[in-house]
Amino acid sequence: MVSGVSEPPTTPRQPLTVIMRGEAPVSRADCCCAPALAVCLSMRKGYSGQGLTARAPRSAREGCSGRGAGRILEIVYELTIQSEFAAAHAITIAGEREPVHGHNWRVTVVVQGDTLDADGLLCDFHLVERSLKEVVAPFHNRDLNAIAPFDRLNPTAEHVARHIAEQLQSALARELPAGARVSRVGVTEAPGCEATYHPPEPQ
Structure with a gap:
């Protein structure tokens, strides 16, 4: 000093x-x-x-x-969970379908809330981790174009992010404490490129 x-x-x-x-x-x-x-x-x-x-x-x-x-500044807490899966896809751009190719996909989920429980936790980390693994399990070593909803929906990273977010919201609807929610899901096909979906805040 x-x-x-x-x-x-x-x-x-x-x-x-x-x-x-x-x-x-x-x-x-x-x-x-x-x-x-x-x-x-x-x-x-x-x-x-x-x-x-x-x-x-x-x-x-x-x-x-x-x-x-x-x-007004609000202080909130965020919990970030990641998972990976290997899957192929072929997306259609401007009417042309690209060749089928594979990626090692990385999914990043953010759970957000403004209060902690008596143990100082936003929510059970392992609960979200397990739910995320269950949501992406059907994609492992598969062609996304052959799996619902991507058998009828262009399997872009944006659509994959939204699908995972909606499935995860449904799985955690009764599990997350009051005030906590899935606030963001990001999907990375390749390093440096991420598509992100922000679910709307509940009314």
């Missing part, structure tokens, strides 16, 4: 996800509430950042005149 200067603690903060309700990105310059926050990040809706961000006091929110005025 340098004399007369307080150094920040070296213990890393617990990573959390901060969601800004609103469509436009908000930067440090836009948010006059920054001094009231533990950290003021550049954020978009759904942005996942490192660091703990506290909700600004009501007085700071009401007095904010920047582009972030009137918006």
Whole structure:
């Protein structure tokens, strides 16, 4: 420590996800509430950042005149589960069907919620993991074009992501605690290329 200067603690903060309700990105310059926050990040809706961000006091929110005025920061928890399967497919683009080819598909599922149980858990990690494996099991070492619903639906990564999300939502409907939901499913055919489906929030 340098004399007369307080150094920040070296213990890393617990990573959390901060969601800004609103469509436009908000930067440090836009948010006059920054001094009231533990950290003021550049954020978009759904942005996942490192660091703990506290909700600004009501007085700071009401007095904010920047582009972030009137918006409230919500702290939520996210659980990420991944699974893989090997499968072939042939998609049709602009009326032309490509040759059948295979991929090692990777599926990433995000479960989101704003409360933890008495054990400090958002939900049972293994429950989601088992359900995801059951949903993708029919695809293992198969041609997706021969499996419902892709025998009648173009088996693009986007359609695969949505199908998995809907099946997983159904499987977990009575298993997830109140306030927790499947918020995102990403499907990767090859490294660096991912299609993502965000299920609509329940009304």
